[in-house]
Amino acid sequence: MRNLKNSSNFHQIFIILFYILFIILILFITQFYSNLIFKYFNLKNINELIENWEFNEYNKKASEKEICHSLKSNGEFYKKKLNSELNELFNLIENSTNKLRNEKIYLKFVNIMAIGKNISINLNDLKINEEKNQLLNLLGDYFYNKIFKLQNPKNCKIARFLVCKLEQFCGFGCVMHHISFCLSIALGTNRTLIFEDDGIKWSYKVRWNDIFEQITNCNYKDDVLPWLPIKKYKNISTQIERHLFLDRRSDIPFEVNYQPEVFPKEFAEILFNFHSNPSLWFHGQLIKYIWRESAVIRELLDKIEAKIPFVEGPIVGIHVRRTDKYKEARTHNLKEYFKWTDFWYDIEYKRQQKQINYNNNNITLNNIPPPRIFIASEEPKSVIEEAKKYWNGFEEGDPIRYTKDSLLAIMAEIKILSQCQFVVCTFSSNVCRLIYELMQAIQGKDMSEAVQSLDVYYTESWKCKNMEVIDNYNKLLNNKNEINANKGDIIEISRPLWNGFVYASFNLELN
Template sequence: MAGTDKLPNNNQFASKPQRNTLAEIKKIVQERIERLQNPSNCKAARKFLCWVKVHGCGLGCQLHHIGICFMMAIGTNRTMLLKIESKNYPTLKSLDKAYLPLSKTCTEWLDKEFEKSKGFNGNRIEEISKDEQVVNRLIKGPFRPYTPFAPNSYPESLKYKLRPFVSEPQIWWFGQVMSFIMRPQPKLYQELEEIKTELEFLHPIVGVQVRRTDKLHLESEYHPLEEYMLHVDKWFNHYDEINGAQATRRVFLATDDETVLQEAREKFSSYTFLSLTNNTLLAAKAHRKTEESFWGIVQDFALLSQCDHVVCTFSSNIGRLVHELMIARSDSPLRYATSLDAEHYSWGEITMLRKVIKDHDPEKNGELQLRVGDILENTICRKTCNGTNSRNGKRGFYPKEKIKALPATAEYAAMTDLFQPS
C-alpha cells in the first residue's frame, strides 16, 4: 500500500555531488568574474595591470591578447585593468564603444603605478609574485607560458562539472573569459537587432567566413568556396535528418572579398545568402584601419557568433574567437565552428598532451606508429598532426582523428569554491 512506503533517508544522498546544468555553471562562472572585476574598494584591491602593446595585430588578435591577460588575472584572484596601444590598428582604442568596460569600480591606472608595480612572475606551477598587491604584464609579442593560467588549461573546480556536457573544456573556459570581455554595449546590441530584422536573419542559419586579402599566402592557404559549402551542406543535411523536415537553407556570409558573394549566389542558387556588403568593402586593405571598418568587423563577428554553425579557418583569430563564443554560449552539440585548415589553437598556449584512441600503422614515410593509450607530446595539428610519441621518443605525423586532447586543469584562485552552499 502507498501509505506503508518508506520515506527516503536523506543522509544516503549526502555524499553525492550536486548535478548542475550547463546553464547554471555558466551563470555561476560569469557572476564570479563580475564580482572579481568590481571590488568595493579599488585602491585596496589586488590588481593585475595589463598593457597590450602589439603593433601588427588586428581585432581578433588584440582580443585574444586581452583574454590571455585576463586568464592570468583570474588565476591569481586579481582585478584586471587594461590599456591598449597599437600603431597599426589605432581603431582598437574604440573597443569601449563596442563592448562594456571590464569594471565599473576599477577602471584606470597611472603610468607611475605601472612602473612601481612588480612584473607578473611565475614558474609554470605557481605565481612567484603572489605576495604583491599589484602586478603588471606588458604584452609585446609571443611568449612561452610560465604559469598554468594560459590557453589549453581550465579551472580544476570545473573539471567534473563540465565532463557530462563539454568535450573541449579548455575552449569552453576560454570562451567564458572572452564572453565577459565582449559583452556588447547597448548601442551595439540594438544595432545588431536592427540588422538581423533587416537581413531576415532567421534560424537555422550557417555562417561562412571567407578571409582572403592579407591572410592569403601569409597565414592561410586559398580555399575555394565549394570547400566551405561542402560543410554547409553536411550541417543542413544533418539538421534536416534530426528534425524530419527540410529547412530553408540560409547562410550569413562574411568576407573581405567582394567577388565571393556574387560567386555564392551564382553557384549555390538553392541557398539564401545574407551579407553586409558595405562591411566587405570596408574590410579591404585601403579602408581596414578606419573607424567604419572597425565597426563593420565587430558587426560581422557578432553575427557569425550568433549563427547555428560556422565554417571558417582557424588560422584566423576571428574564426577561433567565433568557435570559442559559440561553445561557451550554447548548450547544443550542433553549435560550433568547422575549420578548413588548423585545429583550434591559441597564442601563448600551454602545450597540450594527446592520447591515442585508435591504433595507427604508418602508411607513408614520416608517419608514426600509434597504439591505443600512447601519450603524444609537442603536438601541432593542421590537416594532420605532428608530435612525439612518449612511448618510444619518435616524432612524426599521424591522423588527428586517432587522438584526443588531454587539457590541463589549474587552480584558478578566483574560481575556487564555486559550488559551495551559500
C-alpha cells in the same frame, strides 16, 4: 586511414560504417547513463559548491589524458568520438578517385549520420536536455558574477592588478584573444585586470570604452600610474606584488600558469558530463565577459542582427579569411566551404525526413525551411562573385579596415555567426576561434561540434595540439613519411591533411 586505391578499400569503408553503427549503439546506452548523472547532480546542492569557490582555487590546465579519461565515463566522449570518426571517413571518401562509387557511399553515409543524430535527439528527454542547458547557463551566470566582483574591487587603492597592454598591431580577433589570455591569468592569480592607458592605444581608432563597457571600475591613471616606475620606490617587492605587468603574449618565451586552455577543476565532474570540451566552455565565458558592448553599440548591433531570420529555421555560417592573411595560412576557395555546408544540410534534411516518418504526423517535407547561408568575409567583393556560382542574392560591402565602421562590421559578423547552428571557417584565424568560443556562451549548450575547420584543429592560440593515440598503428613498409604509434602515446599534431592522416611528431616530454 589510407586513401581509396583499389576495390579492397571499398569493403573497408563498409567495415568502418559498421563500426560507426556500433559506436551509435554505445551512444544509445551511455545516453541513459548521462541522464542518470544529470539527475544525480540535480539532487546535489550545486549552489553550495559554487558559493564557496574562488577563482584563485582553479588549477593548471588538465592534461590531454586527464580530459580523455574523464570523458570516457559518460556519453559526451562517445558523441565526440563518433563525430571525429565520421568526419575523417567523410574526408577519406572525398579523396577517393572513384567519384561514382563515392556518390553511393556518400548517400549511405548521410543516411547513417541522420540516424545517429535522431537517436541522440530522441534519447535525450526534452525536459532533461533543457535542464542540462539551464545548469550550464547557471554556471555561466555564476562565473560572470565572480569575474565582475573581482574586476570591480571596493577599494582600488589596495587592489592587486595585472596590467595588460593591448595589442596595437593585430586585428580584432587577435586583440580579443590577448585580453582573454590576460583575464585568465588575472583570475588565476586573484588579480584585477586593468588595461595600460585604460585601453586608449590599440589597433582601432577609437577608445576601448567607446565600444565596450569598462573592463574594471579602477583607473590606470589614478590607481597604477602614480606608482610607476616601480624601481624608484624603496619597497620594490611590495609594489611588484601589487602590480604585475603583462606585455605582448608573443614576447613570453614560456607557458604561464592559468593561461588558456584552463577550467576550474572543482567543477570538472559537472562540466565533463554536460560539455565535451570544458576548457572551451570556460574560455567562452571569459570572452562573453570581455564582450560587453556599450549601450550605443548594442543598439546598433541589435538592429543588424534583427535582419537575420534565425526564427525561420537553421542558418549555416561561413567565414572566409582573405586580405592580410595570405602569408599566414593557405587560401581556400568557396567550393571547400560549400562541401561542408551541403553535407550538413543533406544530413539535416534526411534527419527531418526520418523524424517526420517516425512521428507519422501531418508535417510534410515542403514545410521544412529552405537552406540559408550567411557568408562573412574581409574581402566581400571577390567572395560574392565566387559565391554566385552556388547561391544568389548577396549584397556587396567593403568597409575600411581598422576604423569604427569596420570594427562594428566584424563584431556584427562574429555575433551572427556565433548564433548559427553550424559554421565553416579556418581555425588558423583568430576570428574563427572567437566565433567558436563565443558560440558556447551565447547558445548556452554544448556547441563543440558545431564548427568545421578547413585547416588546423582548434587550440586557443593556434599552436600544436596534443592528442592521444586510440589504437596501435603500424606504418607501411619503406614509407619514410609515416611513424609507428602505440595506443596511449601522446602525439603533437601541427595540422591535419584531411584525408585520414595528420602532420605529427611524438611529444617526448609527455611520453
